[in-house]
Amino acid sequence: MRVGEQAIPLVSKLFRANKRLQDCLTTDSAHVTPGSRGQHVSLIQYAVLSLESGEISGVEIQSQTYGPTTARTVLAYKTRRKIINTAYQQTPDNIVGRMTMAALDFDMVLAEFAEFAQDNMP
Amino acid sequence: MITDFVLELDGGAAFAPASFVQDDRRAAMEAYFRRRDQLSQKRTLFKGGAGVQGSNIEVIRDALIADMRRRAGGKFEKAGVLCLFGSSNGAAVALAMAVQLQRELTINYLCLADLPMFASGRNPPIPGIGNVKCSDPVVITTARSIISSRTVSAEGDRPSVILDADIDAKVKENVFQHNGNSIKAHTFSPGWFWTSDMKNDEVHGRINNAGWRNLEALNLTLGDIGFFQRRGDVFHQKLDDFAASEIFEKRFPAELAKI
Numbered sequence: 001m002r003v004g005e006q007a008i009p010l011v012s013k014l015f016r017a018n019k020r021l022q023d024c025l026t027t028d029s030a031h032v033t034p035g036s037r038g039q040h041v042s043l044i045q046y047a048v049l050s051l052e053s054g055e056i057s058g059v060e061i062q063s064q065t066y067g068p069t070t071a072r073t074v075l076a077y078k079t080r081r082k083i084i085n086t087a088y089q090q091t092p093d094n095i096v097g098r099m100t101m102a103a104l105d106f107d108m109v110l111a112e113f114a115e116f117a118q119d120n121m122p
Numbered sequence: 123m124i125t126d127f128v129l130e131l132d133g134g135a136a137f138a139p140a141s142f143v144q145d146d147r148r149a150a151m152e153a154y155f156r157r158r159d160q161l162s163q164k165r166t167l168f169k170g171g172a173g174v175q176g177s178n179i180e181v182i183r184d185a186l187i188a189d190m191r192r193r194a195g196g197k198f199e200k201a202g203v204l205c206l207f208g209s210s211n212g213a214a215v216a217l218a219m220a221v222q223l224q225r226e227l228t229i230n231y232l233c234l235a236d237l238p239m240f241a242s243g244r245n246p247p248i249p250g251i252g253n254v255k256c257s258d259p260v261v262i263t264t265a266r267s268i269i270s271s272r273t274v275s276a277e278g279d280r281p282s283v284i285l286d287a288d289i290d291a292k293v294k295e296n297v298f299q300h301n302g303n304s305i306k307a308h309t310f311s312p313g314w315f316w317t318s319d320m321k322n323d324e325v326h327g328r329i330n331n332a333g334w335r336n337l338e339a340l341n342l343t344l345g346d347i348g349f350f351q352r353r354g355d356v357f358h359q360k361l362d363d364f365a366a367s368e369i370f371e372k373r374f375p376a377e378l379a380k381i
Contacts, residue, residue, distance in 0.1 A: 038312075054266065
């Protein structure tokens, strides 16, 4: 992001209240990488599992840890969505950076809208 | 006169007064009538069912009990036996009725199928029973995505509730399915909670009060699912069908005969 450019904040119900993930959208040092722990990891785990076919171990789910099975599911999501920073990559990696966070948020907004529409269908 | 009742409460059907048949002597009821003849008592059996869809459980409960009381001649005899089966919202109504009737009738059998439970509790609560707020997942062994669904399933423990009141019934069974349950991460606090793709995020699970027998239906399969159908609804309906045929039709006559 260039100086003066303002990122659109996360808007999905799932992510918008989480400051750590809001930071991930704007700050390189806030990228979520293997070994990360916390509630923000749970939110990413839920998002990728609800958007992508995959499986995450109970240990990582319960300890809110970005371990190997979380990383594998994130990688599957990024591969399908072709989330690659072409400035320095030819294939996706398994971390959640700015582009991935924006894509997850966009997809969750669509999912939440679909859920709302279904709930309110006559 | 002693009056016995068998009542099936269907939470999927609109609320309507119960349709009762008096002294229905169909084949499955032979054991009951044989026992009745042995006792040489003057007894009457009312067997019936009612649709009980609706959130005002108190009104539904009171209407059903008033009808039963009228059929019993204005007053129940404690020797009279009650067998109650409720599915979905009918399970909630069955609990409310059981709390109310446990001192006036002998509850031989109380069976619930997929009692609706909610992570944030039921509002309004079930009269005399509470809001059936379910536990958060304690043990998760694996979480996985579900094909053609935006929900996340979890293997490990099951949702569970503790009812505010114990119910005096000889046999208490809680039949449920876990297939329609899923999990979601809390957004404002650590951890996960039980949810589903059903309306109001309804889930199903265990009753942890003493004396309850929990039976999980493990062999349900999703089969074909329509584009606008929800996975949770499909499994919920299948459990209801299973319980109505296996429990209401087969177990009830046996429990009723224990007069």
